[in-house]
Amino acid sequence: MAPKSVAMPIVDSTAVFKNDLFNGKVLFCTGGGSGICKGMTEAVMRHGANAVIVGRNLERLTRSAEELSKLTGNVCMPAQADVRHPNQLKDAVAKAVEKFGRIDFVICGAAGNFLAPISELSENGFRTVIEIDTLGTFNTIKATLPYIRASKGSYIHVSATLHHRGTPYQVHVSAAKAAVDAISAALAVEEGPHGVRSNILAPGAIAGTEGMDRLSAKTEGGENLWRKVCPAGRTGDIKDIANATVFLLSDAASYISGQIIIVDGGMEHLRVPS
Numbered sequence: 001m002a003p004k005s006v007a008m009p010i011v012d013s014t015a016v017f018k019n020d021l022f023n024g025k026v027l028f029c030t031g032g033g034s035g036i037c038k039g040m041t042e043a044v045m046r047h048g049a050n051a052v053i054v055g056r057n058l059e060r061l062t063r064s065a066e067e068l069s070k071l072t073g074n075v076c077m078p079a080q081a082d083v084r085h086p087n088q089l090k091d092a093v094a095k096a097v098e099k100f101g102r103i104d105f106v107i108c109g110a111a112g113n114f115l116a117p118i119s120e121l122s123e124n125g126f127r128t129v130i131e132i133d134t135l136g137t138f139n140t141i142k143a144t145l146p147y148i149r150a151s152k153g154s155y156i157h158v159s160a161t162l163h164h165r166g167t168p169y170q171v172h173v174s175a176a177k178a179a180v181d182a183i184s185a186a187l188a189v190e191e192g193p194h195g196v197r198s199n200i201l202a203p204g205a206i207a208g209t210e211g212m213d214r215l216s217a218k219t220e221g222g223e224n225l226w227r228k229v230c231p232a233g234r235t236g237d238i239k240d241i242a243n244a245t246v247f248l249l250s251d252a253a254s255y256i257s258g259q260i261i262i263v264d265g266g267m268e269h270l271r272v273p274s
């Protein structure tokens, strides 16, 4: 059979892992229509997997799915669902299984974020982010678990580092992501005996993402400040998260479960002398 015609990679993890690493595997990724989760999906697809990307905006999902299929030579299917609604997720999972017959990997990445001080954040604003990030993660796990058990597959939940300390204007996201970390740990220990793994990826400041744009807008010096203070001397790139994803989903990580993998260039351990 003639080799598939594939465009030049923009995620270069193929330089580290074998191209056929995930041949025959299927990824289900919430939030995969844009940003970090789209890059994670691309990397997994570049290693042979087909994918289903899930989000609220069908037009954007469809565009992204076409782009990902073209870039990787594998099949990406869009499935519209709001992770706050279990029935919509169940429908998306049913579509995935109808199309591909299985699900091996789940990335829980759908998230909501905005900056707001506690004094001005409404109860509904707080609840909305908890519902998208935390309840959305729970709903995604519930909808996919039978298939992940069947394939002895793996979950990655996209969390953050901001709740490891007190981050201003982020009380809602911090509370939501702390709960996501807890859900992943519980899932890892409960489902480990069924061959299921669950881990957290916690990105630091990743350039060119909505989260970074919003946080930088409130930080004096913006992205330049991150470059100056980060031990790695740079902001993160989506491909940094994508490469960690390929590793965590691969058999090279088969004994890693219930962990929080921080990808932040060393920022977590930086203490500014006072």
Ligand code: HXC
Residues within 6 Å of the ligand: 111, 112, 113, 114, 115, 116, 121, 122, 123, 124, 125, 126, 128, 129, 132, 160, 162, 173, 204, 205, 210, 211, 212, 215
């Ligand atoms: C204060 C706000 C607000 C804002 C919304 N709300 N935006 N409050 N400041 N900027 C309040 C509303 O006033 C309302 O409360 C409640 O939140 C619900 O708002 P809706 O717009 O009705 O909700 P919805 O349409 O579901 O939108 C969800 C959203 C939205 C989260 C609010 O902003 C969104 O989906 N954003 C795009 C997703 C995104 O940001 N992705 C990047 C994630 S990055 P009231 O009381 O008025 O009814 C990430 C990483 C974090 O998570 C780490 C960063 C480094």
